[in-house]
Amino acid sequence: MMIFENPRVTGVMINYYFHCKRQLWLFANQIEMEHSSDLVLIGKILSNSFYKDKQKEIKIEDLIAIDWLNFEDGVIHEVKKSDSFEEGHIWQVKYYIFYLKKKGVMVKGKINYPKLRVVRDVELEYGDEGRINEILSDIIKIVRSEEVPKREDKKKCRGCSYFELCWT
Amino acid sequence: MGRPYYIFSSGILRRKDNTLYFESVEANDVFDEEVLCFVGYPDVDDSEGVSKRKPIPVEDVDSIYVFSEITFNTRFLNFLSQNNILLHVFNYYGFYSGTFYPREFLNSGRLIVKQVENYIFDDLRLILARKFVDGSSYNMLRNLKSYMPNDDLKVYVDAIEEERVKIESCGDISELMACEGHIRNAYYGAWDLITKDDFFAFDKRTKQPPRNAINALISFGNSMLYTAVLGEIYKTHLNPTISYLHEPSERRFSLALDIAELFKPIIVDRLIFKLINKKQISQEDFEVDLNFCYLSEEGRKKFVKEFNDLVESTIKHRNLGRNVSYRGLIRLECYKLIKHLLGDQDYEPIKVWWY
Numbered sequence: 001m002m003i004f005e006n007p008r009v010t011g012v013m014i015n016y017y018f019h020c021k022r023q024l025w026l027f028a029n030q031i032e033m034e035h036s037s038d039l040v041l042i043g044k045i046l047s048n049s050f051y052k053d054k055q056k057e058i059k060i061e062d063l064i065a066i067d068w069l070n071f072e073d074g075v076i077h078e079v080k081k082s083d084s085f086e087e088g089h090i091w092q093v094k095y096y097i098f099y100l101k102k103k104g105v106m107v108k109g110k111i112n113y114p115k116l117r118v119v120r121d122v123e124l125e126y127g128d129e130g131r132i133n134e135i136l137s138d139i140i141k142i143v144r145s146e147e148v149p150k151r152e153d154k155k156k157c158r159g160c161s162y163f164e165l166c167w168t
Numbered sequence: 169m170g171r172p173y174y175i176f177s178s179g180i181l182r183r184k185d186n187t188l189y190f191e192s193v194e195a196n197d198v199f200d201e202e203v204l205c206f207v208g209y210p211d212v213d214d215s216e217g218v219s220k221r222k223p224i225p226v227e228d229v230d231s232i233y234v235f236s237e238i239t240f241n242t243r244f245l246n247f248l249s250q251n252n253i254l255l256h257v258f259n260y261y262g263f264y265s266g267t268f269y270p271r272e273f274l275n276s277g278r279l280i281v282k283q284v285e286n287y288i289f290d291d292l293r294l295i296l297a298r299k300f301v302d303g304s305s306y307n308m309l310r311n312l313k314s315y316m317p318n319d320d321l322k323v324y325v326d327a328i329e330e331e332r333v334k335i336e337s338c339g340d341i342s343e344l345m346a347c348e349g350h351i352r353n354a355y356y357g358a359w360d361l362i363t364k365d366d367f368f369a370f371d372k373r374t375k376q377p378p379r380n381a382i383n384a385l386i387s388f389g390n391s392m393l394y395t396a397v398l399g400e401i402y403k404t405h406l407n408p409t410i411s412y413l414h415e416p417s418e419r420r421f422s423l424a425l426d427i428a429e430l431f432k433p434i435i436v437d438r439l440i441f442k443l444i445n446k447k448q449i450s451q452e453d454f455e456v457d458l459n460f461c462y463l464s465e466e467g468r469k470k471f472v473k474e475f476n477d478l479v480e481s482t483i484k485h486r487n488l489g490r491n492v493s494y495r496g497l498i499r500l501e502c503y504k505l506i507k508h509l510l511g512d513q514d515y516e517p518i519k520v521w522w523y
Contacts (some may be wrong), residue, residue, distance in 0.1 A: 029276060029278045029279075030275060030276035030277065030278065030279075030405070031276050031278075031279065031405055031506070031510075032274065032405075146511070147511065148507075148510050148511065148512040163488070164488065164496075164499070164500060164503060165503040165506065165507070167487055167488055168485075168487055168488060168500040168503050168504055
């Protein structure tokens with residue numbers, strides 16, 4: 001099973017894989033950009049100020065961090081600050097569902113976009129598991145590479161916490 | 169993002185719950201600019217009129233500079249560490265003593281291996297060391313040229329330009345250091361023509377201790393810059409002890425010395441020219457002893473205020489298309505270095521384009 005290999009693939013890495021391979025490489029090689037990014041702060045504030053009553057941040061084996069879980073209907077929730085839908089968000093949640101399924105827990109997923117006031121359903125569909133395995137092996141290949149993937153289109157980089165690093 | 173706090177009056181710094189407090193040492197002290205000089209500190213709400221404590225919201229603190237006698241305990245230091253706040257201490261004469269540098273919170277194994285690799289291999293180290301000399305001498309040259317058409321400066325400009333050509337052919341670090349020394353001598357030689365004030369006559373560069381007023385300004389300014397650079401390195405994954413132009417053993421955080429070289433002309437030297445030429449600083453701001461000279465407390469306050477204003481001021485960055493502060497430029501320099509070390513993009517030092 002790919003997911004138990006090193007380097008271990010986190011949910012965030014799945015999201016980055018879709019957003020930008022360079023971001024994925026930097027993050028996986030521990031060049032994280034947490035500090036002093038206002039956007040990261042906004043993300044934290046969003047997560048802390050919305051859905052206050054929910055049980056939050058369930059970490060499983062330091063690999064996936066579920067924003068909150070509803071035990072009654074078996075739905076995991078992922079909160080995104082983004083004001084646009086992204087493929088990476090969906091695959092991140094699909095990966096969580098997939099991961100939990102391997103552990104013997106069946107769940108469904110929802111992505112909450114509080115800024116858009118939209119909730120989107122996510123389920124593991126036919127063929128998704130094969131695709132996730134492909135993604136995982138691709139991610140491992142990228143992050144082990146000596147070379148940093150080249151930066152992408154500047155327009156896409158607006159709002160990315162790596163913007164200054166990549167474009168200076 | 170927080171900002172630096174500068175403390176000029178004596179007292180106690182302590183942690184209470186999740187806030188920092190400054191308590192004046194004298195019970196009757198009033199909290200005003202005279203007692204406690206926090207540059208840019210927001211007005212105190214003293215409607216009660218009795219509070220002897222001044223709260224400092226911790227999220228607002230980037231770093232703390234202590235120029236006075238301050239008491240604190242390990243609880244306080246632990247709190248700084250938790251919040252990734254650097255504490256810089258200066259002694260009675262305003263000379264830099266050291267920094268409380270909290271545990272590193274950003275680490276990348278891959279990057280540190282690359283940092284070391286680029287030091288160990290002489291050819292790789294020389295590439296980076298040359299860049300630092302190239303950038304800093306370019307910025308010195310730019311300073312002199314911005315004071316043209318003072319024709320007398322031309323001989324110094326020529327001397328630097330002549331020397332700069334040799335940077336590429338320097339075969340090792342000591343040759344490069346010698347080249348840098350010649351450039352710096354020529355550069356300092358021109359200062360009297362820029363400042364035109366006998367009290368600030370240069371004579372020669374003296375440190376530990378500085379012998380005259382201009383040297384006192386340079387030393388103090390360079391210390392302030394060093395701490396600012398160190399603070400920016402701390403917020404990146406770079407290890408501050410591995411350096412390229414300077415020997416890693418030279419100072420505890422010698423990478424800060426390397427990066428500071430680029431910004432000395434841009435920040436410190438230009439600030440000194442401005443303070444002297446606009447007569448913002450004068451003889452009264454110095455204490456002159458038998459064989460050394462230092463800034464008085466008033467002089468330090470003025471300098472720190474102006475330094476802070478300059479470092480926080482912004483310019484339009486061409487590549488980013490955003491406004492970036494001078495402090496931000498220091499951080500960007502760290503990022504460029506990271507990209508070089510990771511083999512992503514060759515390092516090009518900052519060269520002033522905006523003055």
